[in-house]
Amino acid sequence: MADDAAGSVTTTSSLGEQRDVEAWKSAAAGEPPAHAMPWHGPVIAASLKDAVLVALVAAALGFFFLGLRTEIGVGTLEMTTRWNVLIIAILVVFVARLVLNLLVFKTSRPITTGIDRLAPSASALALIGRVLGPLLLVVAVALPFLLLEFAGGRARQFIDLAILILTYIMLGWGLNIVVGLAGLLDLGYVAFYAVGAYSFGLLAHYSGLGFWVCLPVAGFLAAMWGLILGFPVLRLRGDYLAIVTLAFGEIIRIILLNWYDFTNGPDGISGIPKPTFFGLEFSRGDDGFDAFFGLKYSSLHRFIWLYYIILALALVTNFVTHRLRRLPIGRAWEALREDEIACRSLGINTRNTKLTAFAMGAMFGGFAGSFFATRQGFISPESFTFIESAIILAIVVLGGLGSQIGVVLAAIVMIGGIEMLRNLNFLKEVFGPNFEPTHYRMLIFGLAMVFIMVWKPRGLVTSREPSAVLKEKKRIGADMVAQGEGH
């Protein structure tokens, strides 16, 4: 029955896309759509009516939440009213909807048609795709020095942000193996991130080992957990898999939280050592990195070193994925994503294929987690909540499933975006001193997730480089990519 529904959904999608393509073609040719209306009266009336309805819905939605506010008063909850906020919100919604109706939704010549024409053609996109990767790589390698040169006093802040973005890029690439290539929907990826972080944290805490020794161990342990968690879910498909992986993520977090004797529970583990530069520590002393190279001591050097570590780790992830796709195992992953039954009929061992995908993805998650632990110097279960899994999955899906460069773009947009929202203090001058812009960060993040997805359901980068080719390379357009059916 579920398959029936999926079947009909796919057909409607192809129909819808066809219609879109036709509309786009006629718009691109500069022809007005067939139902052009020379007289604008009905348009305005319809727009007004629609805007009033939308405003009514907004009023119903906002009545309790914007119009009223509960505060903890003396002994009991007190309720205050603030109708002005509600009225302003309703007016904003009304005007916005009216303007959108008049200019986009109801008019015969939406102003957005021009935007479609601005979008680069497929061949131009292919060129951009070829150039963008190496270009980003060059920028990434040179970034710390560019920042030191141009950002001045804020260099440290920007390098920190770049490290954060690269961590998410690496996590995205790791999850891409599981979700994008093998098509296994994993909502508990943060579990492996946590395993990696805690492996290093606990090893450092109990045996005093350093980052470079623990990194492979953390990756190995995370891969083992990938196998352990992957084994029971082999028979599950689609959303069942999603919910069980989510449950596993939560179980690991709850255990880390409650096993106080071993993991220190909610207090976390602190004093995790920083990575050394081939045995040299980034300290002020005589045997430190700066003294050894005869440089003036600067705490920035450690950040730059951290930056290059995560850059290298991320690039290794990308390189390995890239190479694996050409190996039989990588092709088996992609075949599994497209059709599990066909896979089995052709003699592919689906059990091993799934398990290797889980283990590979988990291993890179473990590396990233270990890096996270060393960067923060402190870990607690709070860093490994479901929202992290959701953000990583959102990066993968928003980037375009299976697309490596898409993950980079999505991570820069989403993570860079949220961090930029920390600097919205100028809004205080507009809305008054009580306005706290940082509270709106996650709200805007969530809205961005919804709108980007509605705008580009297949992600930012939709074309695919085929893994195996006969004679010549052809790029696969978005309409041909039928992945993510979730088997």
Place this chain on the structure above:
Amino acid sequence: MEYFLQQLINGLTLGSIYGLIAIGYTMVYGIIGMINFAHGDIFMVGAFISLMMILALGLTASAGLAFMLLALFIVLVVAMVFTSVWGWTVERLAYRPLRGSFRLAPLITAIGMSIVLQNFVQVTQGARVKPLQPIVSGGFQIAEGTGPNQIVVQLSYMQIIIIVTTVVLMAGFSLLIAKTPLGRAQRACEQDQKMAALLGINVDRTISLTFVMGAALASVAGLMFLLYYGVIDFYIGFLAGVKAFTAAVLGGIGSLPGAMLGGLLIGLIETFWSGYFTVEYKDVAAFSILAIVLIFLPSGLLGRPDVEKV
């Protein structure tokens, strides 16, 4: 024995709340095959609307019985109506534009909507927990313990209200699905949307109504949760949502009696685990049971087996 009985009553109460939320998941999954991740947060929105209605009506424990029943009924109806608007809007904004798109897209917008709802409530109502003085107190003593602990088995009025409301709503709801044209349309869309559309069923409207019904039931669960526990915050939706989804999967997703059964089971497992073992690991217990059931019975307890078609 008395202890067991008490845990049984508590478990059934908690299970009723999970069951009411689980119905929303299972219906949406049945009709469009997606996990409505924002459903737990719709439940939270329902709890907040109930809280504000109770404050607006000035309902306290000292109110007379007639006024209390009337007021609770008004709160219930208002919460159902306004939460339904939220459910409808979420579907309209985040899921309908993606209908027929590839399957992970609505999952991502659902997670996005969940983040939006949580943070919207946090921004507008504050992050601190909202305590509510108990309104319905007292209850029956069913049995008095004879052992050294002298455990008294109590069935509070609140628990009676929760269980009775759930049973009444479930009965009404099953009737709605089984007998009315709306229920027929809903079941038709569940089986084959295209065929249903060809036979003159407004598929979009039916799907919207599914979300509305799910949200209404979730708001009832929200009110019950608020009255039972007396404290809510903007984050209650996540855990309750995951548990309720677990319940829906456990019972066999797409099956209404399954959702109810799964809810009761999850409630009972959780209560007994906290009662006899450790409170800290009660969620681990619930999730482990889910994993074990799915491994041996991949379509849940009451679900129809998923036939693979080539």
